[in-house]
Amino acid sequence: MIRQISVFVENQPGSMLKVTSVLSDAGVNIRAISTFDTPEFGIMRLVVDDPVQAKNSLTEKGFVTRVSEVIGAELKDEQGNLNQMLKILAEGRINVNYIYSFVIRKGKAPVMVFHTDDFGKAEEVLRAADVKLVEEEEL
Structure with missing residues (x-):
């Protein structure tokens, strides 16, 4: 499992900069990011x-944060690999709530990060299909 931090920010100029500045000042390295917005607020994952x-640094600065678990699946940069992983999950009747990727891993394959309500079953079906799952310390 990988722990992901979600940060709620106002949808206005500079709000993401405030988050990244707090993390930079705290010596925290951002490895992947995904954003979602509405007219009033945004969520940075x-x-x-x-x-x-x-989490501690952002909370001290007044940000609303949440740490949650996500799954990281290493997929070779080849046509159809994401489709195959999603097929495995669908056949296992596992819903994917959201998904994003990151590739900055010095010579390693890209990682698809996704959230589901059934982590145990998702890990089980992916491992059974020989999908390499990535742990936090491997990032």
Whole structure:
């Protein structure tokens, strides 16, 4: 499992900069990021090298944060690999709530990060299909 931190920010200029500045000042390295917005607010989802430090630093600065578990699946950069992983999950009747990727891993394959309500079953069906799952310390 990988721990992801979600940060709720106002949808206005500079709000993401405030988050990244807090993390930078705290010495936290951002490894992946995904954002979602509405007219009033945004949600930043981040995979970082130190989720505890990230949460503590952001909370101290008044940000609303949440740490949750996500699954990281290593997929070779080849046509159809994402489709195959999603097929495995669908056949296992596992819903994917959201998904994003990151590739900055020095010579390693890209990782698809996804959230589901059934982590145990998702891990089980992916491992049974020989999909390499990535743990937090491997990032």
